[in-house]
Amino acid sequence: MLQKVKDRVGESIGCCGLLQGKLREYKVPKGVNILYTLGIVTLIAYMVQAVSGYFLLIYYIPHPDHAFKSIQEIMNVVPFGWLLRMMHIVISNLMVVIILLHLVSIFVMLAYKKPKELTWVAGVCLLFITLIFCLSGYLLPWSQRSLWATTIVTNIPTAFPIIGDNIANVLRGGENVSGITLSRFFALHVAFLPPIFLSIVGFHVFLVKQMGLSSPPFNAQGETAAEGYPFYPYFLLKQVFMIMVFFSVVFFMITFMQPFFIQEAANTPADPFKTPVHIKPEWYFLAPYQMFKIIPNKFFGVSLQILLAAVFLLWPFFETKEGKNIFKRPWLFAFFILVLAAWLALTVWGKYS
Numbered sequence: 048m049l050q051k052v053k054d055r056v057g058e059s060i061g062c063c064g065l066l067q068g069k070l071r072e073y074k075v076p077k078g079v080n081i082l083y084t085l086g087i088v089t090l091i092a093y094m095v096q097a098v099s100g101y102f103l104l105i106y107y108i109p110h111p112d113h114a115f116k117s118i119q120e121i122m123n124v125v126p127f128g129w130l131l132r133m134m135h136i137v138i139s140n141l142m143v144v145i146i147l148l149h150l151v152s153i154f155v156m157l158a159y160k161k162p163k164e165l166t167w168v169a170g171v172c173l174l175f176i177t178l179i180f181c182l183s184g185y186l187l188p189w190s191q192r193s194l195w196a197t198t199i200v201t202n203i204p205t206a207f208p209i210i211g212d213n214i215a216n217v218l219r220g221g222e223n224v225s226g227i228t229l230s231r232f233f234a235l236h237v238a239f240l241p242p243i244f245l246s247i248v249g250f251h252v253f254l255v256k257q258m259g260l261s262s263p264p265f266n267a268q269g270e271t272a273a274e275g276y277p278f279y280p281y282f283l284l285k286q287v288f289m290i291m292v293f294f295s296v297v298f299f300m301i302t303f304m305q306p307f308f309i310q311e312a313a314n315t316p317a318d319p320f321k322t323p324v325h326i327k328p329e330w331y332f333l334a335p336y337q338m339f340k341i342i343p344n345k346f347f348g349v350s351l352q353i354l355l356a357a358v359f360l361l362w363p364f365f366e367t368k369e370g371k372n373i374f375k376r377p378w379l380f381a382f383f384i385l386v387l388a389a390w391l392a393l394t395v396w397g398k399y400s
């Protein structure tokens with residue numbers, strides 16, 4: 048009976064052909080593992096951020112006199128406001144973690160190699176935009192933590208001679224982080240960044256669909272997606288499984304780790320005249336922040352970071368050597384471990400220095 052109903056509904060909206068045609072006939076390489084699902088998990092994370100963000104917008108007031116109060120109202124008065132806000136905070140951190148895992152898995156599997164160079168470039172742009180989402184969103188609660196962490200980050204451009212102060216002034220809308228900065232960051236967070244992010248994700252996923260997923264380097268050499276398994280059910284079920292793992296982690300963190308995400312300084316209203324003793328940027332900015340701190344010449348420090356970011360963005364155009372198995376490329380593998388260790392060391396140093 049149920050099968051009859053399913054067939055009848057399928058026929059009337061013509062989705063059977065779609066399912067058959069598109070999802071079963073689209074092939075993925077044999078041996079694709081759960082690491083190949085991190086991109087789609089990131090996309091789902093972004094969608095949850097958008098939906099929870101829209102609900103927060105109903106009660107949030109982007110004004111220095113009201114922002115902090117409206118957030119406290121969301122946390123303590125609005126039904127399930129605390130859940131929506133905690134989802135938004137937890138997923139903003141988790142999204143960066145998942146993108147970094149996606150990035151590392153792409154690097155280890157050398158899945159950026161020709162013809163995937165542009166997919167990589169689009170991916171790095173998505174990482175940078177996600178970090179700007181985090182930076183702009185961070186100021187919106189207008190707490191001591193958000194005010195002073197934003198002051199630290201918006202001070203970095205001042206290291207540039209001549210134009211530095213102007214860049215910082217444009218970012219802040221004046222000498223200091225103020226109500227103007229709040230409305231600029233609010234506009235950035237809810238109006239400018241979303242369409243840019245979605246168009247680059249569209250381009251990124253379009254490129255992946257056009258060229259097919261790269262086959263895992265441990266597969267028999269030369270085996271392509273065409274010789275692989277159907278997307279549905281083989282790969283779709285892996286994606287659904289990882290999305291469920293993602294949500295379990297989100298709700299575990301919301302239930303058992305709230306104090307980790309909302310410390311005391313985040314529950315204190317912003318006071319531009321009272322500089323807290325210890326203020327650090329969020330964990331994902333600690334490595335560049337510590338690097339900036341240890342290099343005495345500020346201009347050199349910032350220029351070096353911009354150069355590293357440019358090399359990172361265009362990496363596939365520099366690393367063109369043949370060979371798809373990183374374990375057969377000892378120099379590249381050593382370089383990868385070195386960069387990862389340096390990033391971890393700077394982050395930990397930044398946290399405890």
Ligand code: HEM
Pocket residue numbers: 082083084085086087088089090146149150153158159163166167169170171173174177248251252255259260261262
């Ligand atoms: C918001 C951030 C991102 C989203 C939503 C995203 C989404 C996706 C999706 C859906 C795929 C298909 C396979 C999968 O699901 O994993 C994919 C593949 C890919 N992504 Fe991303 N991605 C993001 C960030 C990045 C970053 C930061 C990089 C690299 C720096 C990157 C490079 C790639 C490459 C090279 C592939 C092709 C992999 C292959 O052919 O096997 N992506 N991405």
